[in-house]
Amino acid sequence: MQTEHTLLPTRLEHVPLAVFAHRLTASCAVAAEVAGLIRARQRQGRTVVLGLATGSTPVSFYAEFVRLHREERLSFANVITFNLDEYRGLSADHPRSYGRFMRRHLFDLIDLPETRIHLLDGAVPDAAVDAHCREYEEKIRAAGGIDFQILGIGRNGHIGFNEPTGSLRSRTWLKILSEQTLKDNSAVFGSLAEMPKHALTMGIGTILDARRILLLAFGPAKVRAVEHMVEGPLAAICPGSALQLHPRATVILDENSAAGLHYADHYRWIDSHKLDWQKYD
Numbered sequence: 001m002q003t004e005h006t007l008l009p010t011r012l013e014h015v016p017l018a019v020f021a022h023r024l025t026a027s028c029a030v031a032a033e034v035a036g037l038i039r040a041r042q043r044q045g046r047t048v049v050l051g052l053a054t055g056s057t058p059v060s061f062y063a064e065f066v067r068l069h070r071e072e073r074l075s076f077a078n079v080i081t082f083n084l085d086e087y088r089g090l091s092a093d094h095p096r097s098y099g100r101f102m103r104r105h106l107f108d109l110i111d112l113p114e115t116r117i118h119l120l121d122g123a124v125p126d127a128a129v130d131a132h133c134r135e136y137e138e139k140i141r142a143a144g145g146i147d148f149q150i151l152g153i154g155r156n157g158h159i160g161f162n163e164p165t166g167s168l169r170s171r172t173w174l175k176i177l178s179e180q181t182l183k184d185n186s187a188v189f190g191s192l193a194e195m196p197k198h199a200l201t202m203g204i205g206t207i208l209d210a211r212r213i214l215l216l217a218f219g220p221a222k223v224r225a226v227e228h229m230v231e232g233p234l235a236a237i238c239p240g241s242a243l244q245l246h247p248r249a250t251v252i253l254d255e256n257s258a259a260g261l262h263y264a265d266h267y268r269w270i271d272s273h274k275l276d277w278q279k280y281d
């Protein structure tokens with residue numbers, strides 16, 4: 001069967017991978033694929049629902065979105081967004097919040113309608129956390145579900161803030177951050193003492209409900225997480241490995257993050273066989 005997605009092979013001989021020489025070219029390819037869906041939906045008079053990630057990984061992807069908006073007139077007027085996660089205790093206008101991150105890198109720079117932006121509220125009172133998480137799930141459902149989920153992965157394999165050992169079926173929830181995450185992200189806060197120790201995050205089950213997932217992982221720090229996510233085992237100790245269950249997830253790498261894959265030659269061998277797979281499907 002032919003696919004409408006350029007980064008998704010038709011036959012799942014292995015977790016779909018796209019390895020690029022540089023993270024910038026990778027980010028542009030991801031932006032081009034998502035932009036293609038945004039434009040196709042515009043022609044049909046339909047909205048498109050994006051699940052968005054934060055952290056250093058998607059910064060060049062957002063920069064490419066902004067360039068497409070400014071130079072190639074890509075409009076975001078038909079886009080609805082849901083962000084993956086937010087630090088517990090930070091309101092959306094806190095300088096270190098992911099809400100502010102999104103405004104700085106994307107929302108304030110494009111024509112996305114304010115009413116179509118959805119963020120988890122890290123400052124919601126304790127007693128309202130569960131209801132807030134349930135409402136977030138409900139809003140995703142009411143929007144028709146997520147068409148495209150953009151993800152990064154932590155060094156410990158987390159996706160969103162779903163830290164190792166959390167349930168692979170989890171829905172949007174409050175998570176305790178792992179020591180590794182506290183260490184990795186505390187630089188942004190100046191010190192460990194100032195960093196929130198909890199976060200609200202879409203669950204792994206929520207993420208797996210997206211119709212299409214593009215996970216980006218760049219640089220040598222992600223080698224172990226990528227190896228586990230792509231080559232298994234499927235395990236709660238590496239939340240990213242849950243993507244092995246998803247029929248339309250593609251892992252976008254650069255040569256550094258792909259360096260630990262044990263079966264790279266096998267993938268190349270399979271992918272170089274331009275057989276007419278459709279005959280066998």
Ligand code: PGA
Pocket residue numbers: 054055056057058152153154155158159160
């Ligand atoms: P990073 O974080 O993009 O800052 O490396 C990714 C993540 O923790 O999911």
